[in-house]
Amino acid sequence: MEKVQTDYSLYLCTDQGCIGERNFYQVVEHAIQGGCSVVQLREKKCSTREFLQTAKRIKAITKKYNIPLIINDRIDICLAADAEGVHLGLQDMPVAEARRLLGDKKIIGCSAHSLTEACQAKKEGADYLGVGAVFATDTKKDAVTTSLDTLKEICQKINLPVVAIGGVKEDNADLLRDTGIAGIAVISAIMADSEPRKAAERLKRILNSMDL
Amino acid sequence: MEKVQTDYSLYLCTDQGCIGERNFYQVVEHAIQGGCSVVQLREKKCSTREFLQTAKRIKAITKKYNIPLIINDRIDICLAADAEGVHLGLQDMPVAEARRLLGDKKIIGCSAHSLTEACQAKKEGADYLGVGAVFATDTKKDAVTTSLDTLKEICQKINLPVVAIGGVKEDNADLLRDTGIAGIAVISAIMADSEPRKAAERLKRILNSMDL
Numbered sequence: 001m002e003k004v005q006t007d008y009s010l011y012l013c014t015d016q017g018c019i020g021e022r023n024f025y026q027v028v029e030h031a032i033q034g035g036c037s038v039v040q041l042r043e044k045k046c047s048t049r050e051f052l053q054t055a056k057r058i059k060a061i062t063k064k065y066n067i068p069l070i071i072n073d074r075i076d077i078c079l080a081a082d083a084e085g086v087h088l089g090l091q092d093m094p095v096a097e098a099r100r101l102l103g104d105k106k107i108i109g110c111s112a113h114s115l116t117e118a119c120q121a122k123k124e125g126a127d128y129l130g131v132g133a134v135f136a137t138d139t140k141k142d143a144v145t146t147s148l149d150t151l152k153e154i155c156q157k158i159n160l161p162v163v164a165i166g167g168v169k170e171d172n173a174d175l176l177r178d179t180g181i182a183g184i185a186v187i188s189a190i191m192a193d194s195e196p197r198k199a200a201e202r203l204k205r206i207l208n209s210m211d212l
Numbered sequence: 213m214e215k216v217q218t219d220y221s222l223y224l225c226t227d228q229g230c231i232g233e234r235n236f237y238q239v240v241e242h243a244i245q246g247g248c249s250v251v252q253l254r255e256k257k258c259s260t261r262e263f264l265q266t267a268k269r270i271k272a273i274t275k276k277y278n279i280p281l282i283i284n285d286r287i288d289i290c291l292a293a294d295a296e297g298v299h300l301g302l303q304d305m306p307v308a309e310a311r312r313l314l315g316d317k318k319i320i321g322c323s324a325h326s327l328t329e330a331c332q333a334k335k336e337g338a339d340y341l342g343v344g345a346v347f348a349t350d351t352k353k354d355a356v357t358t359s360l361d362t363l364k365e366i367c368q369k370i371n372l373p374v375v376a377i378g379g380v381k382e383d384n385a386d387l388l389r390d391t392g393i394a395g396i397a398v399i400s401a402i403m404a405d406s407e408p409r410k411a412a413e414r415l416k417r418i419l420n421s422m423d424l
Contacts, residue, residue: 046301048285073260080309091259097292177369 006068006107007037008128008183009212010204013072014041014058018192025057031190032065034200037183040087040109042072048210057082070109075101085109087130092115095124109163113144118154118162126160130185133166134176138188148179155180170199173206183212218397219249219321220278220340220373221424222416225284226253226270230404237264237269243402244277246412249395252299252321267293282321287307287313288378297321299342302329307336321375325356330374332364340371342397345378346388350400360391367392395424 008027012031019027024084028039039062043051055071059081062069068084078085085107088095095110102108106141109128110121132149133143134169155162161182168176169189176184186203193199224243231239236416240251251274255263255399267283273295274281280296283289290297297319300307307322314320321340322333330341344361345355354379367374380388381401387398398415405411 041234049303049304052305052309075291076286076305076313079287080305080312091261093260093288093292097264101288101291 006128006161008163009207010036011038011040011163011165011183011185012036012190012200013165013185013187014039015187015191016043018078018188022055025061026056027191027196029061030195030197031200032061032067034190034197035204036190036200038068038070040070040072040185041083043072047084048074048076051077052080055083059083068107070107077166078102078106085127087111088126094127095121099125111165112154113146114150115153115157117156118160122158122160128161128163128182129154129158130163130165130179132164134164135169135172136168137167142146148175151181152179153177170202170206173203174210177210181212218340218373220375221419222248222412223250223252223359223375223377223395223397224248224402225377225397225399226251227399227403228255230400236266237273239403239408240270240274242407242409243277243412244273244348246402246409247416248279248402248412250280250282252282252284252397253295256285260286260288263289264292267295271295280319281364282319290314297339299323300338300422307333307338311337324366325358326362327365327369330370330372334370334372340373340375340394341366342375342377342391343368344376344397346376347381347384349379361388363388363393364391380415381420385415386422389422393424420424 016024041058055077059069066119070085070087071083072087075086087109089111098108107127110126111130112118112121131146131154133145162175163183163185164181165185168184169187190196190199228236245374253267253270267289271281282299283295284295284299299321301323310320318389319339321396322338325328343358343366345357375395375397376388376393377397380396380398402408402411
């Protein structure tokens with residue numbers, strides 16, 4: 001899987017906290033069957049050993065569907081699980097150091113809330129940007145928000161794929177039309193839906209109508 | 213610094229929780245001046261970015277005194293801070309995977325509570341063992357204990373340096389005489405002492421009397 005070909009259109013961020021009693025791996029697999037094109041695994045509370053075990057199981061699924069697995073924050077887990085890349089926020093390792101450790105073959109994504117942060121991420125070697133929160137979100141209540149004007153400006157001025165994140169759902173995804181994004185990142189819009197495959201399919205149709 | 217020459221005699225495990233208002237870096241530096249021969253940095257609560265910043269500052273100190281810095285759990289931090297190695301517990305990455313990621317030049321230490329765990333760690337490629345808790349300890353109240361007989365057996369049967377850990381202090385260190393250990397690991401016996409340099413010096417004298 002070459003990282004230059006990455007399809008960021010429907011980017012799933014996992015959250016084990018919003019699936020209730022359902023099987024996490026099944027929810028993720030159904031989301032992929034519905035059209036998710038990237039999976040980001042985010043585990044902030046478990047041990048390194050558990051994180052690695054989860055990452056390996058998710059990797060077996062993403063490999064089956066030939067889509068990239070991105071690990072939130074942890075370069076050690078990315079390397080050990082042979083994931084395709086990492087996603088880094090402002091509290092994680094700086095992009096430049098991550099690039100030094102991961103080399104050029106791994107995808108490095110970076111969160112950006114402003115044009116300045118986006119520039120910096122590009123300069124340090126990020127492959128894509130996660131920009132937001134574009135809408136209010138329950139999943140991350142302390143999230144810094146980013147206006148749609150800033151989102152557009154980043155898409156225009158920074159030559160990197162931009163994924164809009166934060167509160168994106170079926171009923172607001174269309175507001176992102178013509179912003180220049182490469183895709184949308186969703187958590188609860190898919191993970192919390194009792195039918196994640198159908199939820200992904202509906203989002204995919206909206207994205208198709210936006211030429212994504 | 214060749215890992216084969218590592219002096220494990222007085223192994224300091226850091227704990228920012230037991231230094232009160234004092235400067236963490238100064239406490240560590242004084243401990244080294246008092247004779248600590250290895251520093252293990254353990255940070256379970258902070259972000260990756262903070263952990264890395266702390267690791268780099270500690271590395272600058274350990275480098276000045278030419279002693280190895282070992283990072284608890286996190287291989288990503290070890291690589292990014294160019295520490296000499298990692299220490300892995302049962303909730304961390306398995307030793308064999310860590311070895312694959314770190315290569316042969318980094319030190320990998322592993323916690324062991326029994327001969328079986330010690331054998332396994334050796335088989336997977338550990339460079340040294342942390343065995344304990346040999347005494348009751350307040351720093352880690354849920355610690356599994358290891359008897360001095362088991363400690364001795366591990367030292368006899370496993371051809372690796374063994375560091376005894378868990379509640380080791382001035383008034384009980386002598387009980388470890390003739391067990392075959394390569395050193396003692398201490399946290400509060402040095403970190404919580406208002407004069408960490410002197411605390412380290414006193415422990416060093418006890419170790420010297422034990423031919424360590």
